[in-house]
Amino acid sequence: MNRKYTIPYEELGAEKLAELLRAFYKRVAKHPKLRPIFPEDLTETLRKQIQFQTQFLGGPNLYTEEHGHPMMRARHMPFKITPERAQAWLECMSEAMDEVELDGKFREIYYQRLVMTAQHMINSPDEDEEGFE
Numbered sequence: 001m002n003r004k005y006t007i008p009y010e011e012l013g014a015e016k017l018a019e020l021l022r023a024f025y026k027r028v029a030k031h032p033k034l035r036p037i038f039p040e041d042l043t044e045t046l047r048k049q050i051q052f053q054t055q056f057l058g059g060p061n062l063y064t065e066e067h068g069h070p071m072m073r074a075r076h077m078p079f080k081i082t083p084e085r086a087q088a089w090l091e092c093m094s095e096a097m098d099e100v101e102l103d104g105k106f107r108e109i110y111y112q113r114l115v116m117t118a119q120h121m122i123n124s125p126d127e128d129e130e131g132f133e
């Protein structure tokens, strides 16, 4: 067997991850469905997301070291995460992946994991569904 196991974080690299997430938040900042729930200054959000994605991809536990257990669903509870917003988040990510030219099997697997995590984060119905419950 000469097949080598590679950690996704090492395959991607710290610089490329930062590039991807900068491209992502550039889109979040302009997205009409996302803009209203994010802070005006996304510097700190970007910094935390780099830390989180580093460990999400199997790299060092930078997020946990500074902020404790991720508990991502709980940390998103103060925000209305609707199916529409989850879709918008994923669209921004997909476009960011295009911008930094992430492709192939790596992109496919990474993106699918984000789809699952984004779905798990949904905590409210779409705005126009309210009142029908």
Ligand code: HEM
Pocket: 034, 037, 038, 039, 044, 045, 048, 049, 052, 056, 067, 072, 075, 076, 079, 081, 085, 086, 087, 089, 114, 117, 118, 119, 121, 122
């Ligand atoms: C489903 C759509 C999502 C929406 C609308 C959303 C929205 C938000 C918002 C509004 C914040 C707060 C930003 C701030 O105060 O700085 C946040 C923080 C964060 N989100 Fe999301 N998010 C989504 C999905 C995800 C996913 C899929 C992940 C991880 C794979 C993620 C990881 C994070 C992290 C690491 C933070 C920083 C938490 C902290 O303050 O320590 N989010 N998100």
